[in-house]
Amino acid sequence: MDKNQDGQISPTELQEALAQRTGNTDNGLLNMMFKSLDANNDGMVSMDELASLAI
Numbered sequence: 001m002d003k004n005q006d007g008q009i010s011p012t013e014l015q016e017a018l019a020q021r022t023g024n025t026d027n028g029l030l031n032m033m034f035k036s037l038d039a040n041n042d043g044m045v046s047m048d049e050l051a052s053l054a055i
Contacts, residue, residue, distance in 0.1 A: 008044040009037075 001009050001017040009017075011034055018033070019025045037045040037053065 002047075008046050009050065010044055014045065 001013055003013050003016070011030065014034055014037075015025065015027075015030050018030060034045065037049055039049050039052065040046075
């Protein structure tokens with residue numbers, strides 16, 4: 001998902017991954033997913049934030 005390999009996932013990267021894997025480009029779903037992942041509300045999802053999903 002982290003196409004530019006900066007250690008964070010941007011909304012665009014999440015949207016592209018979602019579209020590629022599911023064919024879904026629903027912005028409402030994207031916004032809901034991003035808000036639930038972005039624990040510190042900095043507009044990016046860090047690898048730590050993503051990993052906390054698996055715990």
